[in-house]
Amino acid sequence: MIVDFHSHHFPAAIAVRAMAGMCRKTEGTLWPAGDGMLATQLDALDLAGVDMAVACPIATKPQLFDGILQAAVALRDGAFGERARRKIVPFASIHPFDPDAARHLEQVASAGIKGVKFHSYYQDFSLADPAVRPVFEKIASLGLVAICHCGGDVCWRGVRGLCGPGEVAELLRRVPGLKLVAAHLGGCWDYPPHATDVLLDTGCFIDTSMLHSCWHKDEPVRILRSWPRERVLFGTDFPWSHYPEAMRWVRSVRDPADWPDVFGGNACRLLGLA
Numbered sequence: 450m451i452v453d454f455h456s457h458h459f460p461a462a463i464a465v466r467a468m469a470g471m472c473r474k475t476e477g478t479l480w481p482a483g484d485g486m487l488a489t490q491l492d493a494l495d496l497a498g499v500d501m502a503v504a505c506p507i508a509t510k511p512q513l514f515d516g517i518l519q520a521a522v523a524l525r526d527g528a529f530g531e532r533a534r535r536k537i538v539p540f541a542s543i544h545p546f547d548p549d550a551a552r553h554l555e556q557v558a559s560a561g562i563k564g565v566k567f568h569s570y571y572q573d574f575s576l577a578d579p580a581v582r583p584v585f586e587k588i589a590s591l592g593l594v595a596i597c598h599c600g601g602d603v604c605w606r607g608v609r610g611l612c613g614p615g616e617v618a619e620l621l622r623r624v625p626g627l628k629l630v631a632a633h634l635g636g637c638w639d640y641p642p643h644a645t646d647v648l649l650d651t652g653c654f655i656d657t658s659m660l661h662s663c664w665h666k667d668e669p670v671r672i673l674r675s676w677p678r679e680r681v682l683f684g685t686d687f688p689w690s691h692y693p694e695a696m697r698w699v700r701s702v703r704d705p706a707d708w709p710d711v712f713g714g715n716a717c718r719l720l721g722l723a
């Protein structure tokens with residue numbers, strides 16, 4: 450079983466426009482492997498032999514919560530086709546400053562959606578800000594999974610201090626029961642070597658997305674090699690990386706004995722999938 454814990458697609462009506470905007474922001478450093486459409490991702494999953502992918506939408510403002518949750522439930526229930534129902538695990542997203550966050554998170558949990566996605570740059574908050582802590586405490590109490598972009602972002606050059614390893618560690622010190630996936634190997638990009646070591650004792654998960662393709666340095670290899678295998682989740686950030694390339698990188702770094710956990714076992718346990 451292979452599960453991509455970190456992927457994106459967009460509503461069909463805005464997918465190409467959204468992708469074009471982000472491509473411009475990367476200033477040519479990244480070229481996507483897809484056009485942002487769900488159908489393209491489903492084909493890419495099938496071609497690469499990836500069984501399932503977690504879809505990570507981002508509520509860039511509080512008002513987007515309802516539409517995102519409705520789309521997640523619709524996808525889960527088959528409104529986007531049988532293949533999407535089988536292969537995509539849709540997450541919800543909540544804006545950390547949503548005045549109705551507690552009620553909205555209860556809606557997510559009671560709808561049977563497994564987790565929520567955050568992105569500090571698009572949502573303009575720090576993971577270490579005490580003001581957002583109640584949102585994460587609520588997530589922990591409901592047993593939901595949180596996944597957050599961590600580290601620098603090629604679309605947000607020069608912005609730092611919102612979701613680096615230090616902020617992740619601070620959040621987990623304050624909300625110790627939180628099931629948190631610190632994306633992009635815990636946020637090493639744009640931070641000094643060994644910055645993510647602060648996360649080793651926190652219990653957080655890391656995903657493997659993107660670092661192989663946008664930052665050809667020793668540090669991503671060191672992190673991926675040294676992390677406990679039960680807390681590493683294969684992820685791609687598709688459409689921002691190609692499935693075969695992302696899989697090849699993880700396989701080249703981790704021992705084959707670790708592959709079943711890293712590529713799917715850990716994800717299935719975390720998400721309660723059979």
Ligand SMILES: [Zn+2]
Binds near residue numbers: 455456457505
């Ligand atoms: Zn992403």
